[in-house]
Amino acid sequence: MIIPPLGLYIHIPFCVRKCPYCDFFSEKIGTDGVSDNYVSALIKELSLYSESCSSRTIESIYIGGGTPTLLNPKQIEMIMNAVDRNFRLSDSVEISMEANPGTVTERNIRQYRSIGINRLSLGVQSLNNDSLKRLCRIHDRHEALQAAENVAKYFQNFNIDLMHSLPGQSLKEAISDLDDVIKLNPNHISWYQLTIEEDTPYARNIPSLPKEDVIDSIYLEGYELLRQHSYEHYEVSAFAKKGFECRHNRNYWTFGDYLGAGSGAHSKMTENNRIHRQSRIENTCEYIRNISEDRISNIYASDDYIANEDLTFEYFLNRLRLFSPIPIREYEDLTGLRFENIRHLFEKYETEGLVSLREDYIVITCKGQLFINQMLEDFI
Ligand code: SF4
Incomplete structure (x- = not known):
């Protein structure tokens, strides 16, 4: 077994409010922002892996959530300084951060770039005000367009997340959303179908979704539109201009290693011809308490090795996503x-x-x- 490239994932599991379709772990944030205690716990957790990763180079970093842009730039800078102190980074490291249009200003976006974030992923989801309302997003079309314009001003490399097949959405509205996003000229677009996930408000009260034949037409017309604008369809839901595939996500799909940090984060690390997997508890208070009281083993919800008989499935589960x-x-x-x-x-x-x-x-x-x-x- 060879040691694959390594990415670092940092989880910021806080949101202003929960979207009814979302099954990611995140907690509703209080009025005074992400607590410094969470940031300190994260920084301490990063330092725990410094020694075990000393022979490895980090090729990509992804700050995801939740809503990482609820951290103020100072807090992001503290996390990035801790990353620098504890790990060796590749000269060409890709550093991505997810941004929510309802939580960013031009000033913040400029600061993220100057801190060293070199790729921003903007969660637009739709540019139609009715759809955004139905999805309970905190931004409207105007704010999303404004945020995208500011991101384009400071980031050469940025992604826009867009969903389709939304409640009440017609073929025309779905393609119009995609067309509007293409006009913003991101070099990467994640375009994916809304799915109803278990244990979400949408699962308990399923909204009226487009019919199968409309969804098929959305896919066909959408793929063609993206192709006409030179976006290569390289993964199930990911489209990129030449040279702008997301390196961090590509590493997941090619069964690379990733180290996670933060409440709810996962790791997959190749060690001594075995693959070690860990997941961290999905409870930020418990996570902070255990880290600050040095009860480190308690931050892991699971800690095991992939059995040999499961390796083929695990490899292809990821690798078949890439075309x-x-x-x-x-x-x-x-x-x-x-x-x-x-x-x-x-x-x-x-x-x-x-x-x-x-x-x-x-x-x-x-x-x-x-x-x-x-x-x-x-x-x-
Ligand atoms: S903002 Fe993103 S992570 Fe937070 S609840 Fe909505 S979809 Fe989920």
Whole structure:
């Protein structure tokens, strides 16, 4: 098993209010912002990994949430200084941060850039005021456009998150949203379908969603529009101009390693020919208390190693999201397993037109991209 590239994920699990479709862990923030206690706990947690990561280089950092832009620039600077103190960063490190249009000003955006954040991901979700209201977002169209304009002013590299197939949305409205986002000229667009997740307000009270044939047309017209504007569809929901794929997310999908920090964050680290996984408790008060009282083992909700028999599923669960050819060597290097043992499955997929097997790599066909889940079932 080889040691893959390493990314660092920093979790800021706070939001102004919970959106009814969201199943990510985040807590509603109080009126005085993200507490310095959380930032201090995060900084202390980062220092715990300094020694074990001393031989490794961090290729990408992602500050995600929740709503990281609820941190003030000073707090972000403190976190970034702690990262610098504890880790070796690649000269070309990509440092992304998620930003919510309802929480940023031009001044903040300029400061994030000067602190060293070099990629911003703006969670616009829609540019239609009715849709934004139904999604209970805290921003409106005007604020989203203003935020995007400010981001474009200071960041050469930025992403816009946009959802489609929203409650009550027509084909025309979905394509108009996408067209408006393309006009903002981000070099990366995450365009994904709203799905109803368990244990969310939407799951308890399902809104009226577009019919299947409308959703199919949204996909077809949307893909074509993105293609016409030179956005390459490189992952299930990700589209990028040449050279602007998100390096941090790409590392997840190529089964790279990631170190997580913060309440609710996950890690996957290759160690001594095994893959170590940890998840941290989803409770910021408990997280802060345990860290400040040095009860470190209590910050982990789970701590285990991926069993050998699960490695193939775990690898393809991530890797099949990417549409680029899969080098057979990559599978063997990252799992320590032999491709020959599963070749018969891919030969079967080839007869079904889902993949094309070459000497050194596997190509997923257009048809195969629609049958990813069926293929994954064989690896469970
Ligand atoms: S702002 Fe983002 S993370 Fe927070 S509740 Fe809404 S969708 Fe979830």
